[in-house]
Amino acid sequence: MPRLTGKAILITGATGGLGEAVVSAFLREGAFVAGAVRRWANDDSVDGLLKVRADLTTPEGAQSAVQAVLDARGRLDGAVHLMGGFAMDGPLALTKVETWDRMMDMNARSAFLVFRAALAAQAATPVGLQRLIAVGSRAGVQASPGAVAYAVSKAALHALVVNVAAEVVDRGITVNAMLPGTIDTEANRAAMPKADFSKWVQPETIAETLVWLASDASQATSGALIPVYGRS
DSSP, rough: OSSSSSSSEEEEEHHHHHHHHHHHHHHHTEEEEEEEEEESSOOOOTTTEEEOOOTOOOOOHHHHHHHHHHHHSSSOOOOOOOOOOOOOSSSGOOOOOHHHHHHIIIIHHHHHHHHHHHHHHHHHHOOOOOEEEEEEGGGHHHHOOTHHHHHHHHHHHHHHHHHHHHHHGGGEEEEEEEEESSBHHHHHOOOOOOOGGGSBBBBBHHHHHHHHHHSGGGOOOSSSEEEEEEEE
């Protein structure tokens, strides 16, 4: 039986190797999905998928993405924040201010704005909000020399998840993050052609964990940072 039947879910970062796998898994499990990205490559129709264009590093973009779900379904049961980015300049002394700001915007600020918009909608009117989920990173809990801006931005995201979980525990809303190791995507293979891909995490594995976190079965789990490292 589908685990997400009738649920309206906002998925950010809905394109690319991970986003496509997650959207497919949520649709397969019966969810209505609003996929939010800065731009969609095409406007092809997909059953159960609402394509939303939004800049989620701005308050207006995050609010518009949440509103798109409410306009389409009258409710928002969960937000799954996949949006993020990676950059590394080398040691801290060589890290550009622009890289630092970009990582903070993409990995921490966007999650703050999306979660805030979802919670504001829930406070204003009963919209069924039950789940806030983010994709963090192993680099946010372990040393990642040469990628300090990325690592710190993901650590900030993890702190956001833990603190928001504590704030909303009495409202029946769970807030969790899963922390993958290197994900087996075309982009990562191109960037690291000599790596052992067999040790990387498959996007479908991550999608399955996210489906569980969005389902009723995860009601007792909140404030968790769940490692999904594959064999690395």
